[in-house]
Amino acid sequence: MLGNGGDCADCDSGDAADRIAFATAAASHIFAVAYDFSASGHVVNRADQVRSVDIEPSAAVRTVSVAVLNWRDEAARRRRAKAGKATLEYGAMYARRWQNNDIPATYLPVVAGPEVIDAGQVVGRGLNANVLDFWSRFSLPGFRLEIEGAYSTASFEQASLIPGLEMRQKVEARQYGAALESEVGEEHGLLGAGLDLGYASGDDAPGFGARPPLGSLTAPQPGDLDGPQGTPPYDFRVDNFRFHPDYRVDRILFREIIGTVTDAVYLRPHVRLRLLDFGTARLQASLTGIASFANYASSTPGGEKYLGFELNPTLAYTSDDGFGAAFEHAVLFPGAGLNNPDLGLTAKPAQLYRLRLSFGF
Numbered sequence: 001m002l003g004n005g006g007d008c009a010d011c012d013s014g015d016a017a018d019r020i021a022f023a024t025a026a027a028s029h030i031f032a033v034a035y036d037f038s039a040s041g042h043v044v045n046r047a048d049q050v051r052s053v054d055i056e057p058s059a060a061v062r063t064v065s066v067a068v069l070n071w072r073d074e075a076a077r078r079r080r081a082k083a084g085k086a087t088l089e090y091g092a093m094y095a096r097r098w099q100n101n102d103i104p105a106t107y108l109p110v111v112a113g114p115e116v117i118d119a120g121q122v123v124g125r126g127l128n129a130n131v132l133d134f135w136s137r138f139s140l141p142g143f144r145l146e147i148e149g150a151y152s153t154a155s156f157e158q159a160s161l162i163p164g165l166e167m168r169q170k171v172e173a174r175q176y177g178a179a180l181e182s183e184v185g186e187e188h189g190l191l192g193a194g195l196d197l198g199y200a201s202g203d204d205a206p207g208f209g210a211r212p213p214l215g216s217l218t219a220p221q222p223g224d225l226d227g228p229q230g231t232p233p234y235d236f237r238v239d240n241f242r243f244h245p246d247y248r249v250d251r252i253l254f255r256e257i258i259g260t261v262t263d264a265v266y267l268r269p270h271v272r273l274r275l276l277d278f279g280t281a282r283l284q285a286s287l288t289g290i291a292s293f294a295n296y297a298s299s300t301p302g303g304e305k306y307l308g309f310e311l312n313p314t315l316a317y318t319s320d321d322g323f324g325a326a327f328e329h330a331v332l333f334p335g336a337g338l339n340n341p342d343l344g345l346t347a348k349p350a351q352l353y354r355l356r357l358s359f360g361f
Contacts, residue, residue: 001179001198002133002150004246009324009358011246017063029070036063042103042117056122058101065095078187081141090136099127104161126157126170142186144194149178150241159232171230175241176201177261185272188282193271198249202263202295203229203240209299210242210259223301223342225258240299250290250310251330251352257338263299264307266292281319288312294337302347306335322360329353 006014021034041059043052054060069091072080080087102125103117131152138145156171177200185192203209207220207227219234220227230238243249243261249268254261272286292307294300300307310333316326334347 001148001177001243001247002131004244006246008246009356009360010248013246015244029068032065032067032069034063034065034067036065038063038097039099041101042106044117055117056101056103059099059103059122059125061097061099061127063095063097065093067091067093077139081139084141087139088136089138091134093131093133095131097127097129097131099125101125105163108161121163123160123163124158124166127154128157129154129173142184142189144181144183146181147178149176151176152241154238159230159236167232169232169236171232171236171238173230173238174201175239177241177243179243179247183270188274188277190274191272194269196249196268196270197266198243198261198268199265200241200243200262200295201239202299203238204296204298205229205231205235206298208258208263208294209238209240210262222298222303223340225301250288250292250332251312251328251354252332252350253290253292253308253310256352263295264292265295266290280321281317283315283317286314286316288314292335297337300337302335302337302339302341304336304339307337308335308347309333324356324358324360326356326358327354328356 003015004011006012018037019034021032023030023032025031037060039061040054041056043054045052071089071091072087077087101122103121104123105121106117129152131150133148133150135148136146152173152175154173158166159171160167177198179196179198181194181196183192183194205220205227206222207224207229209229210226212226212228218227219231229240230236240263245260247261248255249261249266254264268288268290270286270288272284274282274284276283288311290310290312292310294305294307297303297305310330312328312330314326314328316324318324330352332350334349338347339345340347
C-alpha cells in the first residue's frame with residue numbers, strides 16, 4: 001500500500017532509491033537502516049556532457065529510515081500450512097525526510113528559468129516529513145488475514161515559489177491510510193472467498209489530488225477531477241493520502257480514471273472457483289466487486305460521495321512452471337460523484353477487456 005517493489009504480474013512501476021543500507025538478521029527478525037539520496041539539487045553537465053555535478057547541495061532531499069520485520073517466504077508458509085500451523089508475520093518502518101532549500105526556477109513550467117542558476121534563485125523550503133507504517137499477516141491452513149496502516153505528517157516552513165517573496169504561514173499535512181485483505185479457502189482449492197477494505201484520508205479541496213501536475217500554480221475548481229490540494233496563499237493543507245499506484249484494487253476507476261486510491265474508501269468482496277485441475281496447472285474463474293466512496297463530496301466532479309460499483313471477472317490459467325494467461329474484463333457503473341452537473345452530463349458505464357500473458361521466474 002505504501003511502498004511497492006513493482007515485481008507483481010500486474011505492476012507498471014516500482015520504488016527505487018539511491019541508497020546506503022544495512023540489514024541483518026537476529027532473534028528471528030530482520031533489522032534494517034537506510035540513508036536515501038531521494039533527490040539532488042540543481043545539476044549541470046560537465047564539459048564531457050556525460051557526468052553532472054550538483055551545484056546547490058542545500059536543495060537536496062534526503063531520507064533516513066529504520067525497519068524491523070518478521071517475515072517468511074512463500075515456501076515456508078506453505079510448509080507450515082501443510083503441517084497445520086498458524087503463521088504470524090509483521091513489520092514496522094519509520095522514515096524521516098527533509099529538504100532545506102529549493103530552486104523553483106528549475107522545474108516551474110510557467111517560468112522561463114534563467115540561463116545561470118545563482119544564489120538569488122534559491123528559496124528556503126524547510127521541509128520535514130515523517131511516516132510510520134505497520135504491516136501484519138496472519139495465516140492458517142485455508143485462511144489469510146493481512147493488514148497495513150500508515151500515518152504521515154509533513155510541514156513546509158516556506159511555501160513560496162518566488163525568490164525574495166516569503167509567506168507567513170507554513171504548509172502542513174496529516175495523512176493516513178489502511179488496507180485489509182482476507183481470504184477463506186486453500187490457495188489452489190476448489191473455492192475461495194474474502195473481503196478487502198481500504199481507506200485513504202482526504203482533503204476538502206476540489207479534485208482528488210492523485211496526480212497533480214508538477215509546479216501547477218492554478219487552484220482546482222469545483223467539478224475538477226484532479227488538482228493540487230494545497231494552493232498557497234489560499235489553502236495551506238495537503239491531507240490526502242495516496243496508495244501506491246501498483247496496489248491494484250480495481251481496473252477502471254482508481255487505476256485508469258483517478259490514478260490511485262486517495263480521498264476514498266472502498267469495499268471489495270471477491271470469490272474464486274477452480275474449474276479444471278491438471279495437476280501442475282489449473283484453470284480458475286474469479287469475480288470481484290468494488291464499491292467506492294469519496295471521503296469529501298467536494299473532491300468529486302459531481303459533488304456527491306458515491307463514486308460507483310465495479311465488477312472485475314477473470315478467467316485465468318496458471319502453471320507451476322511459471323506460465324500464466326488471463327482474460328480480464330471490467331465494467332464500472334458510475335455513481336453520482338462522477339457526473340458533470342455544470343454541463344448536465346450523467347456519467348455512463350465504462351468497460352475494459354484485457355488479455356495478459358506472463359512467465360514468472
